[in-house]
Amino acid sequence: MNVFKTLTKSFLLALLTGAVATAFFTASAGAHDKDKSRWNQKYENEVYIFGKEPIPFLKNNVDILPKGRALDLAMGEGRNGVYLATQGFEVVGIDISEQGLQKAHRLAAANGTTIETRVADLESIQLEKGAYDVVLCAYYMQRDLFPQMKDALKSGGMVVVETYNTDYLKYQPSFRRQWALEENELLEIFKDYKIILYRVYDDGEEAYSSIIAQKP
Numbered sequence: 001m002n003v004f005k006t007l008t009k010s011f012l013l014a015l016l017t018g019a020v021a022t023a024f025f026t027a028s029a030g031a032h033d034k035d036k037s038r039w040n041q042k043y044e045n046e047v048y049i050f051g052k053e054p055i056p057f058l059k060n061n062v063d064i065l066p067k068g069r070a071l072d073l074a075m076g077e078g079r080n081g082v083y084l085a086t087q088g089f090e091v092v093g094i095d096i097s098e099q100g101l102q103k104a105h106r107l108a109a110a111n112g113t114t115i116e117t118r119v120a121d122l123e124s125i126q127l128e129k130g131a132y133d134v135v136l137c138a139y140y141m142q143r144d145l146f147p148q149m150k151d152a153l154k155s156g157g158m159v160v161v162e163t164y165n166t167d168y169l170k171y172q173p174s175f176r177r178q179w180a181l182e183e184n185e186l187l188e189i190f191k192d193y194k195i196i197l198y199r200v201y202d203d204g205e206e207a208y209s210s211i212i213a214q215k216p
């Protein structure tokens with residue numbers, strides 16, 4: 001929303017000065033490029049900052065998921081998507097960072113598998129509708145992406161979401177509240193789905209919520 005407000009403001013100002021097109025594209029590219037270079041920098045060395053193993057919630061429950069096409073949103077270095085590929089899923093990963101996705105391809109090769117990837121900004125993407133058996137999103141919070149995630153699933157497909165919740169602010173007070181899930185928020189978002197698993201975790205250092213839900 002902040003990006004949208006910034007763009008709207010830039011657009012109106014530019015309209016007044018008669019420089020609409022230039023200002024719009026400068027503002028748009030600015031927001032995208034900042035995120036992209038920040039994440040590319042984080043990923044630029046050989047260390048896998050989020051590790052090479054999938055999140056336990058995915059690994060422990062992979063057998064529940066319908067086999068087929070899986071979409072890993074904000075795939076990063078690929079720990080989750082590559083795991084799904086080793087389990088027989090046909091995986092597509094999207095991320096803003098090409099450095100992250102290059103590491104994901106290397107991780108896939110090291111595990112004797114392959115993935116498809118796409119460098120794109122999820123804030124301005126149009127996901128293919130009714131195309132996936134599984135849509136996964138781990139540790140990336142963009143609330144206005146949830147409707148698209150739902151649309152991207154086939155009927156009977158399942159969504160897997162895990163990210164920090166507001167309890168995490170006890171341990172990381174500088175973490176932005178807008179990036180944390182509110183209590184029962186995932187249950188509310190997927191209230192029209194069949195809830196297969198829902199878990200709230202807090203080990204005194206980290207706190208996050210996880211869900212697997214099935215599209216009717």
Ligand SMILES: C[S@@+](CC[C@H](N)C(=O)[O-])C[C@H]1O[C@@H](n2cnc3c(N)ncnc32)[C@H](O)[C@@H]1O
Nearest residue numbers: 039050074075076095096097121122123138139
């Ligand atoms: C905390 S990491 C999580 C990575 C991965 N899901 C995992 O669990 O290992 C967040 C990811 O979101 C990606 N990201 C941030 N903003 C993005 C955007 N606007 N569009 C696409 N990806 C984005 C970053 O490049 C980064 O890989």
